[in-house]
Amino acid sequence: MTIRAYAAFEQGKPLEPFEYEPGELSADEVEIKVEFCGICHSDLSMLDNDWGMTSYPLVPGHEVVGTISQVGSAVSHLGPGQRVGLGWMCRSCLVCDQCMSGNHNRCQEVEAGGATIIGRHGGFADHVRCQASWAIPLPEGVDPKSAGPLFCGGLTVFNPFVKNEIKPTQRVGIVGIGGLGHMAVKFANKWGCEVTAFSTSPEKESEARELGAHRFLNSKDAESLKSATGSLDMVLVTVNAPLDWDAYVNTLRPGGKIHIVGALPSVEVSWFPMLMGEKSLGGSPIGSPQTTRDMLEFAGRHSISPIIEEFPMSKVNDAMEKLRSGSPRYRLVLTNDFD
Structure with missing residues (x-):
């Protein structure tokens, strides 16, 4: 399949339409059809290579909400059509001392620390992939449209x-x-x-x-x-x-x-x-998959959601400029309009 996305090809440049072939889905991965993707200040930092770790072309986006379109052969706890979210991390080794103690977000045993947009293409796209353990189901009471920012900022x-x-x-x-x-x-x-x-x-x-x-x-x-x-x-x-x-x-x-x-x-x-x-x-940075589940459960129970402004994904550069100017109230969310 071909994934359609928006990518920056140089430091600080506007995002442009971009397509890539993701290859075969790994046995432990799921593919998510993106519905919504929040914009985090970390996306802007990566675009500008503020941390010296950006590789181009860069497809930002690590506050994803969508439905599962494919599951790998080793994935049994998730299925097609299930709504999930994905945050800053998309992979951990699952066997190091940090993972085994429940601190998967501190795993250092995978390339680039398992981050969704470091050395990988993120969620400013129609589909994105991740290790199944980092695709977290949305519980009742959590609005999919505003849930993306919960997966990183929340x-x-x-x-x-x-x-x-x-x-x-x-x-x-x-x-x-x-x-x-x-x-x-x-x-x-x-x-x-x-x-x-x-x-x-x-x-x-x-x-x-x-x-x-x-x-x-x-x-x-x-x-x-x-x-x-x-x-x-x-x-x-x-x-x-x-x-x-x-x-x-x-x-x-x-x-x-x-x-x-x-x-x-x-x-x-x-x-x-x-x-x-x-x-x-x-x-501390983010949290483990279990802490993410707990956070979502807590947010759903208490009707906690971020205040958002919406942009169609085709207007991603307008949204990024609003973030750069420091004027969002308070989080920006892109809606997939590829179809």
């Missing part, structure tokens, strides 16, 4: 609650009310936490509260940050911008953690307050 902000064993009685701060942050506020609220939203945009206060924030602080205002001193168990940082890290450390209770999911180049923090308060600093 999972990215859900995983810290799992990894840090956050309790419903705890208090959580979310830094940045954007593509990741608006979903983080929703998850934190339904987790049962008291939620503080930090933003440089005071005009977002009303919406942040509608999303589930109990308190809103202007992060440009030093006195506003001081008002949160010693009040938070986790500060989840969803932005890529440098911050006054010591000010955020100051908002933590003893034993609290700053958890970063933004792709920051570096972090500088005074160590003594961390040491004396037994505070910690960490981060």
